[in-house]
Amino acid sequence: MLAVWIAAAFALGLLARQLGLPPLVGFLGAGFLLNAAGVERIPGLSDVAHLGVLLLLFSVGLKLRIQHLVRTEVWGVALLQFAISAGVVLLAWRAGGGLSLPVILVLAGTLSFSSTVLAAKILEERREIRGFHGRVAIGILIVQDMIAIAILGVNDSRVLTWTAALALLLPVAQPLLRKLLDMAGHGELLVLLGGVLAIGLGGYGFEAIGLSGELGALLIGMLLSNHPRAVELSNSLWSLKELFLVGFFLSIGLTGLPTLHTLGLAALPIAILPLKMLLYFFLLLAFGLSARTGFLAGLSLATYSEFGLIVMAGAVERELVPVEWLVATAIAVAVSFAIGAPLNRYAHDIYAALERFLRFFERDSRHPDDEPVSLGSAEIVVVGMGRVGTGAYNHTKEFGKKVVGLDSDMAKVQRHLHEGRRVVYADAEDPLLWHRLHLDKVKVIMLAVPDLEAKVVASEQLRRR
Template sequence: MDALWLALAFLLGLLFRHWGFPPLVGYLAAGFMLNAFGQQGSELLDQTAHAGVLLLLFSVGLKLRLKSLIRPEVWGGGLLHLAISGAVLGLGLSVVLGLPSGQALLLAITLGFSSTVLAAKALEEKVELRAFHGRLAIGILIIQDLAALGLMALAGAGAPSPWALLILGLPLLRPLVTKLLDWSGHDELLVLYGLALALVVGGQGFEYLGLSSELGALLLGALLAGHPRAVELSKALWALKEVLLVGFFLQIGLLHPPSLVTVAGALLFTLLLPLKAALFFFILVWFRLRARTAFLTALALTSYSEFALIAAKIMVHNGQLAADWLVLLAITVALSFIVAAPLNRFAHAIYERLESRLARFERSDRHPDEQPVSLGSTQILILGMGHAGAAAYDFLKKRQHLLTHHRVLMVSGVDSDVGKVERHVHEGRRVVYADAEDPGFWHRLKLEGLRAVILAMPDPEAKHIATQQLRRHGFQGLIGAISHHPEEEAALRAAGADMTFLAFNEVGVGLAEHIWEALEDRSHPVGKVAV
């Protein structure tokens, strides 16, 4: 039976991806379809789903910068949204449905939470976890998780164990944890070490202390954030995490068979999602963020959280809610996923259409991270300073000696990952923080003197947007883009790119060139001709 579930999840995931939706929408549909045929979840599926969620949050933690949580727009924005949405929706539930005020408030606050799983996965797929809006969204989600601990106690889950105070000493374990990571090598021991930290220490360890296992997995990942091998560990766990997460989305659809009344109630709550997004948008703009950042962050948080199901289970178990509420919330969460997934997929295109309307809400004084970018006398601009971008930067800087002293080749890099920018600046490269997918970036950028642009970002949509924006703003120079799949090349050239290079092909060509040069160097001293 589990094999049938996997086959159905694969087929529907493939179908929905063909239609332009994320595969997770297909996995949700598979769960609903199995539910309609009378199938029920199993203990194995529950364990699989839970493990997938923990690995996802552990991976998010690996890319987290904890100091970002102390920013006012993170803790202030997160808590202010919960307070306003909880008060307004709680009043509505109490007046319209006649729920006791305490229960109505608890239920309203749970609906104020956004899905960490959906937001993290959507941001990860677009390689935006470390972009400014991605870090902001994840930070707000962590604030929500911390607030959830108190809510669990109020809902009757019980207070954390007194031993929970031990987590305050978690940073003291960092030297040991990082040393074990160094000793784990690059093969199966690395994967096992990641599983042990996420599922055993973070998951079961935090549950033993009366805390959220999800929060534990995230904090254990954050303990390794910034380590040189954190990215390698994240990549090693990637495939396993993706497979296990299928169980989570199947589980949502398999929870309970719905009735017409519960479906109608779920649809009503789903219709409130735009109001939830709007509240996030206006709160973040009030914190001096630009309209684009506020919009993308709000869209990433436009969903209902799986935590609503956990809180509802507790309240149903305590007799505070009727069992139908659990079914209603399960459908609500699933519908919010179906609505939010495609919205996040096309978030940048949606903002471009709404930019003129949303930008009018910006404040005149800007957030420090949203200040205009100056590139000076840059002649070659590299967008995306990962491995490929850094290699291109170093190659171009070394070629300066071929130019006369009358011409100086000025190369600059741009990246939306603050950590990368700091590292490159420390290593002597001229790199600035900016998001090339932001239309506002191109409005503020002076293109005079710029002769060529290299697009080295990993996300195809980001390269497509950057190419369009360059041509739209009158750039006549060369645009070269790195692509990872042949189908990307046609789209980039149609958008205005002059040349595209398949990454793996160029790696092979580059290695062959080095081998050829080495053979020539060895053959010439003895008078042989290189072949």
């Protein structure tokens, strides 16, 4: 049976790719198709799927920095979106007398959150995790996970106790984790360490104390994000993560077989997906983000969450809702993935077509991270002000050239400014940076960043200008 599942996933994934769709759409279809055909399920598929999710979120955490997420626009949008959802719940409770309050709350929770897995995978594939819109989207998803933990904590004091304890313990554990990464070398031990941290400590370690394993894997990754070998660790886990994630998308199709009734139930949440995207878009604009940033972040959040399946499954177990609602939720999640994945692949092209209309809604005042970056009269730009970049800066300065440096490390920026160099904070891996830079007078751009991936992203974006 294992061979049948692998072959079906490959065949439909390849078909999706030939049609210009992401392979994950084919994996979703394979799950539903094999379930409908009555093919025997693979033992442990859900465990494989869970491992894939943990490795993905750990890899995402390695590319994020905590200071980027503790921002007003992240918490503000996440909390406002949740408050608006709560308002809709209240209106539905008053108008829909046929439903009990617990059932309406279950539905609201199911529909309000976005998929961390899909957003993370899409942003990672586009190499936009560290971009401003990527950081905002992932930050909002983290806040949503924290809201879920808070809701669980209302009924379980153990959750609140461990959450408070972890807030104190995780920063203390950071030096030990960094030391382990230094000692692991560059071979199989590095891959094994990644598995231990993502699956053991972050995943099942957090679950053992009643917290979200997915959030745990993300947080453990974030503790190592400023380590010099964080990118190497992420790259070492790439193939393993991609293989296990196939199990995640296959498993969604195993929730149940769709019928006309469940398809009808799923039609409403599918129909309001555009409204969900618009809500995120206008909330982000309200916090001063540009139309481009708001559109890209909102589109990556315009899905339904795998967490909704867990919430609905719990409601079915408590007999609050019929099992058909669980199947309908699975259909809505799967369809949102199937719609969201290809749309996000062409997100930049879609925005380019709608840019004139969408920019009409921008505020006059702009978020500092979304402001156009002026390089003044600089003729030469040095991207990455480490040892090599600083040497290049000093050398060109000696010839009387007008030069400016860019770096994503604020501490380096402050040091260079103190030493008299003109350096601007900017992340070369942020695709939107190259749309915001004024390059009218620039003749030469030197890419002195150590990360090859950052050089590739910067080169691709510059060619598009």
